[in-house]
Structure formats: C-alpha cells, structure tokens
Amino acid sequence: MTLHPIIAALRKHKAGVVLISLQIALTLAIVCNAIFIIGQRIERINRPTGLDESNLFMVGQQWVNVPSGDDPAGVEKLDSMLKEDLVALRGLPDVAAAAPINSLPLLNNSWNGSLALKPGTEVKKEGNTRSTYYFGDEQTLSTLGLHLVAGRAFNAGDVQHHGFRDQSAPAGVIVTQAIADKMFPQHDAVGKPIYVDGSTTPSTIVGVVERMQVPSTGSWANDFAWNSTLEPVRLNANFSRYVLRAKPGRLQAAMHSIPSTLYAVNPLRVLDDDSVKSYADIRAEAYRADVGMAILMGVVCLILLAVTAAGIVGLTSFWVGQRQRQIGVRRALGARKVDILHYFQLENLLIAGGGAVVGLLLALGLNRLLMQHFEMQRLPVIYVLLGIVLVLLLGQCAVFVPARRASNVPPVTATRSV
Amino acid sequence: MFGYYLDLALRSLRRNKALTALMVLAVALGIGASMTTLTVLHVLSGDPLPGRSGELYYPQVDPQDIKGMSPDKEPPQQLTLIDGQNLLQAKRADRQALMTGGQVPIDPSDSSLDPFYAEARYTTTDFFAMFGAPFRYGQAWSAADDEAKARDVVIAGTLNQKLFGGANSVGRSLRLAGTSFRIVGVLDGWQPNPHFYDLNTGAYAYGEQVFVPLKTMLELHLDHNGSTDCWGNGGGGTSSILPSNECVWMQFWVQLDSPAKVAAYREVLVHYSQEQKTLGRFQRAPNARLRNVMQWLDHNMVVPDDVRLQTGLAFGFLLVCLVNTVGLMLAKFMRRAAELGVRRALGASRRALFAQLLIESGVIGLVGGIGGLLLALLGLWLVRQRPSDYAALAHLDLSMLFATFVLALGATLLAGLLPAWRACQIAPALQLKSN
Numbered sequence: 001m002t003l004h005p006i007i008a009a010l011r012k013h014k015a016g017v018v019l020i021s022l023q024i025a026l027t028l029a030i031v032c033n034a035i036f037i038i039g040q041r042i043e044r045i046n047r048p049t050g051l052d053e054s055n056l057f058m059v060g061q062q063w064v065n066v067p068s069g070d071d072p073a074g075v076e077k078l079d080s081m082l083k084e085d086l087v088a089l090r091g092l093p094d095v096a097a098a099a100p101i102n103s104l105p106l107l108n109n110s111w112n113g114s115l116a117l118k119p120g121t122e123v124k125k126e127g128n129t130r131s132t133y134y135f136g137d138e139q140t141l142s143t144l145g146l147h148l149v150a151g152r153a154f155n156a157g158d159v160q161h162h163g164f165r166d167q168s169a170p171a172g173v174i175v176t177q178a179i180a181d182k183m184f185p186q187h188d189a190v191g192k193p194i195y196v197d198g199s200t201t202p203s204t205i206v207g208v209v210e211r212m213q214v215p216s217t218g219s220w221a222n223d224f225a226w227n228s229t230l231e232p233v234r235l236n237a238n239f240s241r242y243v244l245r246a247k248p249g250r251l252q253a254a255m256h257s258i259p260s261t262l263y264a265v266n267p268l269r270v271l272d273d274d275s276v277k278s279y280a281d282i283r284a285e286a287y288r289a290d291v292g293m294a295i296l297m298g299v300v301c302l303i304l305l306a307v308t309a310a311g312i313v314g315l316t317s318f319w320v321g322q323r324q325r326q327i328g329v330r331r332a333l334g335a336r337k338v339d340i341l342h343y344f345q346l347e348n349l350l351i352a353g354g355g356a357v358v359g360l361l362l363a364l365g366l367n368r369l370l371m372q373h374f375e376m377q378r379l380p381v382i383y384v385l386l387g388i389v390l391v392l393l394l395g396q397c398a399v400f401v402p403a404r405r406a407s408n409v410p411p412v413t414a415t416r417s418v
Numbered sequence: 419m420f421g422y423y424l425d426l427a428l429r430s431l432r433r434n435k436a437l438t439a440l441m442v443l444a445v446a447l448g449i450g451a452s453m454t455t456l457t458v459l460h461v462l463s464g465d466p467l468p469g470r471s472g473e474l475y476y477p478q479v480d481p482q483d484i485k486g487m488s489p490d491k492e493p494p495q496q497l498t499l500i501d502g503q504n505l506l507q508a509k510r511a512d513r514q515a516l517m518t519g520g521q522v523p524i525d526p527s528d529s530s531l532d533p534f535y536a537e538a539r540y541t542t543t544d545f546f547a548m549f550g551a552p553f554r555y556g557q558a559w560s561a562a563d564d565e566a567k568a569r570d571v572v573i574a575g576t577l578n579q580k581l582f583g584g585a586n587s588v589g590r591s592l593r594l595a596g597t598s599f600r601i602v603g604v605l606d607g608w609q610p611n612p613h614f615y616d617l618n619t620g621a622y623a624y625g626e627q628v629f630v631p632l633k634t635m636l637e638l639h640l641d642h643n644g645s646t647d648c649w650g651n652g653g654g655g656t657s658s659i660l661p662s663n664e665c666v667w668m669q670f671w672v673q674l675d676s677p678a679k680v681a682a683y684r685e686v687l688v689h690y691s692q693e694q695k696t697l698g699r700f701q702r703a704p705n706a707r708l709r710n711v712m713q714w715l716d717h718n719m720v721v722p723d724d725v726r727l728q729t730g731l732a733f734g735f736l737l738v739c740l741v742n743t744v745g746l747m748l749a750k751f752m753r754r755a756a757e758l759g760v761r762r763a764l765g766a767s768r769r770a771l772f773a774q775l776l777i778e779s780g781v782i783g784l785v786g787g788i789g790g791l792l793l794a795l796l797g798l799w800l801v802r803q804r805p806s807d808y809a810a811l812a813h814l815d816l817s818m819l820f821a822t823f824v825l826a827l828g829a830t831l832l833a834g835l836l837p838a839w840r841a842c843q844i845a846p847a848l849q850l851k852s853n
Contacts, residue, residue: 023742030738270535300451307447
C-alpha cells in the first residue's frame with residue numbers, strides 16, 4: 001500500500017488531523033515528564049539509609065523537673081538518668097539491643113556542621129566537608145546495624161558524655177565512606193586526624209562505615225546526604241532519644257513494653273503518641289509527600305492516556321462514518337477487508353507519528369521549563385523514546401475498533417447510497 | 419431565540435449520547451483536576467491576616483562576621499537575641515514583638531490527663547494586638563509584665579477546651595515545665611495560615627497552645643526549637659540551653675502604618691547596623707531588609723514545589739482535555755453539515771448558526787463544569803485524607819466555586835469557537851446538492 005492516497009485524504013481533514021496530532025503531542029510531553037518525575041521519586045524513596053531497618057524502632061522522651069544541663073552537676077545527674085533508662089531498656093525480654101542517639105536517618109531533625117583537615121577553620125568555610133553528627137555510645141553502631149568497612153567500632157573506653165552546649169571535639173570519630181573518600185581520596189582514612197566544626201584539637205578517625213544517610217530528606221541536604229560522622233558521646237539534656245532493635249518478630253511487643261518500663265524507672269517524664277515509633281513509620285513519614293506525588297502523577301497519566309485514546313476513537317469513528325461510501329467503492333473495486341483495516345491503521349500511525357515528533361520537542365521543552373522552576377534533572381532521551389512507543393501503541397489500540405467497523409462496510413454500499 | 423437554540427442544542431446532544439458523554443467527561447476531568455490543585459494552591463498562597471498583613475514588616479539585619487561575606491547576600495533569616503532586644507526597646511515602630519518558638523511539658527495537676535507537650539510561643543505583649551489575635555476571655559499580659567518576667571500565660575481556645583472544658587479559666591493556674599503560671603487570657607480559635615511569623619515550625623496547620631512572655635522563658639530556660647543558625651564560634655544550643663549572641667534564632671515583627679514610616683524604619687535598621695559596627699559588634703557594612711508579610715512569604719517560597727508542580731500538571735491535563743473536546747466537537751458539527759446547510763438555505767444567517775453552535779458548546783461546558791465541580795469536591799476530599807500538614811485546609815470557597823464555572827464555560831466556549839466557525843463556512847447549496 002502506498003502512502004500517497006492516505007496523505008491526500010488527510011489533506012481534506014486538516015483541522016481534525018492537526019487537533020489529534022496536537023493532542024498526542026501534548027499527551028506525550030506530559031506523560032514523559034510525569035513518568036520521569038515518578039521514576040525520580042521512586043529512586044529517592046528506594047535509596048538505602050545504610051541501617052538494617054527491620055525490627056528497628058526509636059524512643060524519644062522528655063524528663064520533667066530536671067536540671068537544665070548548663071552546669072557539671074546537672075550534666076552528671078542527667079547522665080545517670082540516661083544510663084538508668086538504658087539499663088532498663090536493655091533488660092527488656094523483647095529487646096535485642098538499645099543505645100542512645102540524637103537523631104536517625106530520615107528523622108528530619110539534625111545537627112550539622114563541617115569537617116576540616118586543618119585546625120581552627122571557619123565552620124562555613126568553602127572546601128570544608130559538610131557533615132551531620134550522630135552522638136551515641138559503644139552499642140549505637142551495632143544497634144543500627146551499620147556496616148563497618150575499615151578500622152574499628154567504638155569501645156566503652158571511647159565514650160564520653162557532656163551537655164548539649166559543650167562543643168568539645170571527641171578524641172575519636174567514625175565517618176562514612178563518603179566522607180573518607182572526599183577528605184582522603186588517596187589514602188586510608190583510618191588513623192587520620194580531622195577537625196570537627198573548627199575545633200583546634202584533632203579527632204582521629206577510628207573507623208569507617210559503608211553508608212549512613214543524614215537525618216534530613218530536604219533538598220538542602222542533597223549535597224551531603226551520605227556525609228555522617230558518629231561521635232562517641234552521650235549527650236545530656238532534659239530529653240533523650242534511644243534507638244532499639246527488637247528481637248525478630250517481637251517488634252510490636254517490644255514497642256508496647258516501652259512506656260510502662262520507662263515510667264517505672266522514673267515517672268516524672270513525658271511520653272506522647274509519637275514517643276515510640278517504628279523505623280518503618282519514620283521512613284513512611286519522611287517519604288509521604290514523594291509517594292503521594294508519584295501516585296498522583298501516575299493516575300493523571302493513566303487518565304490522560306484514556307482521554308486521548310477516547311478522542312482518537314471518537315474522531316476516527318466520525319471519519320469512518322463520513323467515508324462509508326468511499327470504503328464501499330474501494331471494497332467493490334476489489335479491496336479486501338484487511339486492506340481497509342490497514343488503511344486506517346496506517347493513517348493513524350502517520351498522524352500519531354507526526355504528533356510524536358512534535359511531542360518529542362514539547363517534552364524536551366517542558367523539561368527545560370521544569371528545570372528552570374523546580375529541582376529537576378535533564379530528561380533522559382530513553383524516557384521520550386519509551387513515551388513515543390507508548391503513544392503509537394495507544395493510537396493503534398484506539399483505532400482498531402473503528403477501523404474494524406470500517407473494514408466490515410459491505411461493498412454494496414457503493415451502489416446503494418448514490 | 420436563545421430558548422430555541424438551547425432546545426436544538428439539547429436535541430443534538432441527545433442524538434449522540436456517547437460522543438456527548440465523552441466530551442462532558444473530558445471537560446469534567448480537566449476542570450476537576452485543575453480546580454482541585456488550584457484550590458490547594460489558592461489556600462496555600464493565601465494571605466494569613468487579610469487587611470493587616472500589608473502593615474506588618476519583618477526586619478532583618480546582618481550581624482555575621484566578615485568571613486564568607488559576599489555582596490548582595492541576604493542577611494540571616496532571623497535575629498540574634500541581643501539585636502532583637504535592642505530593636506524592641508528602641509520602639510521605633512507603631513507596634514513591635516520579639517518572639518521564638520518551643521515546646522513545653524504541661525502537667526494538668528487537677529485533671530485525669532497525663533502530662534503532655536504543648537507548642538509554645540515566647541513573645542512580648544504587642545504580639546496579640548499587632549497580629550489581631552482575638553481573645554475569648556481575659557487579655558494579653560502588659561508591657562510591665564514583660565519586664566517583671568511575670569509567670570503569665572495566654573492559652574489557645576483548644577487547650578482551654580481540653581483542660582477546662584471551655585470555661586473561663588482566666589486567673590487559674592497552669593503548670594508549665596514544672597513552674598506554676600497564671601492564665602491571663604484565652605484566645606478564640608486563632609491560627610493564621612501560613613504560620614507566617616515563624617516559618618521554621620512548618621508553614622501550615624501549626625498553632626501554638628501556650629503563649630509565654632519572652633523574658634520569663636529566658637529566665638526559666640524553657641525549651642526552644644526552630645532554626646538556630648550560628649557562625650564563628652557561636653556553637654549550637656538546643657533544648658533548654660540558650661544560643662549565644664553569635665546565633666540567630668529570634669523573629670521580630672513590627673507594625674508600620676504608613677509608607678513614610680516604612681521608609682523611616684529602613685533608615686532605623688541601617689542606622690542601627692552602622693552603630694553596631696562602630697561599637698565593634700557588627701563587622702559587615704549595613705545589610706538590612708524590611709519585607710511585609712506577603713513579600714516575606716514569597717521570599718521564603720512557602721508554597722511547596724510539589725503543589726505548584728501539581729497545578730501545572732493539572733492545567734496541562736486540562737489543555738489536553740480541551741484539545742480533545744475541540745476535535746470531537748469539530749467532528750460532531752461537521753457531521754451535521756447537511757442540517758446546517760438546510761438552515762442556511764432557509765435564511766438563517768451565519769451569525770445565527772454560529773450562536774446556535776456556541777450555545778451547544780456552552781451546554782457541554784456547563785454540564786462539564788458541574789461534573790468538574792463534583793470531581794473537584796471529590797479531589798479535595800481525597801487531598802484532605804492525605805496526612806500532609808496542609809491537607810486539612812483544602813476546602814473550596816465561594817470564589818473558587820465561581821472560578822470553576824467561569825473556567826469550564828470559558829474553556830468550552832473557546833474550544834467551541836473553531837468548530838463552530840468551520841461549520842458556518844459550509845456553502846448551503848453544496849450541502850443540499852450532495853444530499
């Protein structure tokens with residue numbers, strides 16, 4: 001079959017052809033970008049934090065009527081209360097491990113600063129390595145299930161404690177592989193001194209963990225999402241956080257036993273609905289907006305494709321009705337049913353192909369626009385190519401029903417209506 | 419004539435039920451999606467204090483040291499405690515309030531409730547009058563109470579309901595963080611959205627339960643939270659420990675009733691910066707900002723990116739739906755070429771035919787608009803089921819209801835223009851002949 005008669009016929013329906021191509025082009029542009037956004041969100045949600053997240057949960061609480069932690073006596077008092085809590089938590093039958101910590105990945109509550117290779121540098125100096133700080137004891141690393149790749153974990157002798165305001169740098173720290181690679185690209189980081197937040201005294205890197213995400217999931221933290229530093233310090237304030245690992249299958253039971261245990265240790269404290277939280281909930285909360293956005297984009301894409309398919313069916317049906325007589329003539333002159341079917345299929349392929357070419361440009365233009373106004377990356381061409389295949393397939397599926405009806409027009413129509 | 423055209427339109431629409439349904443559905447889906455997202459955008463970018471926000475200004479000065487300075491850089495988002503107190507005491511605006519946020523444990527001694535945390539705002543007396551916070555019972559504490567570090571507290575209506583069953587609790591005592599406070603006022607459901615005066619707490623659906631004089635908070639070391647940004651050797655400061663004067667953590671708002679006063683206040687800020695530089699506290703050249711509420715919200719881009727993206731997506735979707743409707747309407751009108759030819763031959767002017775066809779598309783727009791409205795209500799209900807902080811705010815107001823119909827009618831009439839015009843170009847004789 002040659003294309004010539006099809007193109008000649010299309011010329012007679014310029015407005016309809018332009019409209020349907022435009023619709024396909026717009027659909028392609030929107031669907032490509034939407035699928036790209038969905039893909040990015042899914043990638044973001046699926047990035048591992050570096051923790052072993054199963055059976056993990058967090059407890060946060062605040063004591064009432066306690067010293068503020070400004071003076072040494074207050075700090076000692078707070079530390080003894082923290083240790084009492086830890087003893088009680090570690091003694092629970094359903095708890096495998098428990099440790100103090102100031103925050104967790106995805107918790108969106110962070111203490112950030114910068115690491116330098118020289119003493120006494122400015123905190124916000126360019127060239128420093130931005131990092132988030134996690135404070136914990138000798139059991140924090142194992143409770144979190146972090147993967148140590150070099151050096152050693154903290155031992156009980158490393159662990160100090162001090163008030164929140166106290167800025168003194170610890171003797172030893174553990175950093176993530178990301179920090180080690182950035183600060184010591186050529187060498188082994190273990191044993192090297194670094195300076196925490198412009199400190200004048202060095203902290204030695206005693207170990208390197210493979211991966212640990214920062215607490216913040218906001219875009220401002222994207223630059224240093226894997227730069228975490230662990231300090232062997234129990235921070236003493238009028239509130240505390242603990243990270244716990246339940247024994248396999250005992251997560252609910254372990255979480256349930258926390259409030260009564262802590263109240264038994266010391267009733268003068270506040271625990272609220274959010275105080276005991278599974279890590280799965282922390283993760284779900286952190287990525288709630290991303291999941292919602294991905295679902296919305298997906299639903300809109302599906303409806304959009306359905307509307308476009310319905311439009312193709314509607315317009316093609318109209319053309320089939322309009323050309324009844326011509327189809328009859330062709331059939332009377334010897335065209336087979338399948339020829340008629342192919343005619344409409346090929347016609348749709350031409351229209352959709354034209355729309356797809358325009359849509360390709362529109363998709364890239366829309367991506368440019370989104371990059372200007374939102375945090376978007378460049379749309380990979382593969383998405384556009386997949387989108388083109390999708391709309392061409394959609395066109396073929398949509399055109400099939402009216403095209404088959406056209407192919408069923410009997411040859412006798414040619415003689416009847418004239 | 420209008421009645422007759424309407425009748426013709428309805429007949430014609432009935433004749434082709436599937437096609438009509440498809441067009442109405444496409445318009446309804448497009449309108450529903452765009453009105454849902456537009457309503458959310460409208461609610462989120464709304465004015466938190468209509469009528470007042472134009473006179474409320476947020477002063478910023480730059481107390482940072484010389485390191486890391488670059489020209490045209492924005493000063494810090496907040497003030498240090500010392501600068502805030504200096505500007506507060508200068509009293510150079512019509513009203514001014516210094517504030518920060520936090521959380522305090524409340525111990526409801528004479529009730530069966532367990533201790534719980536409540537969101538707190540530590541501020542100064544003008545806060546209530548300046549922001550127009552309405553009192554159900556009692557009143558704000560006075561300037562003298564501010565100075566006296568009075569153990570006074572203003573509570574929100576919801577907390578009053580929770581603790582006292584909504585009764586007048588003024589004069590009663592309340593234990594906050596282990597200290598006994600006297601309730602001096604109860605607010606009457608006041609929660610501006612966005613939470614413009616302190617965006618660090620989350621911009622939407624955040625409201626404080628207790629309001630405590632700032633100096634009282636400083637003396638008692640009550641917990642503060644929000645953003646604390648330090649430079650030099652400022653260090654952090656969390657929980658009950660106050661940040662140093664090399665940290666910004668205070669919000670300061672002033673009320674300036676006239677443009678002349680605004681200009682004068684800008685001078686005050688520059689002059690203050692110069693004075694502090696002379697004293698050696700500031701190291702940078704004066705770098706001050708003075709934005710009103712809406713400018714401040716714009717500057718901080720409080721409307722989430724995702725919401726703007728969704729609105730864009732919905733309008734793209736509406737565009738596709740309209741192109742779809744144009745195509746289908748074109749098909750429909752052209753199919754009736756014979757009928758239109760007869761009408762033309764019988765003396766109907768092109769203009770009359772055009773009007774008739776536009777009325778037909780208007781009917782589709784109206785029905786589509788009603789469908790779109792229902793879909794938008796459903797969409798907003800779905801948004802409200804989502805656990806995001808702004809979800810509860812997503813309600814259709816009267817102006818958006820009106821906008822829905824204007825958009826639906828306008829869009830379909832626009833979509834009907836091309837098909838109607840094309841259909842009117844038909845030569846009557848040709849159509850009659852071919853029949």
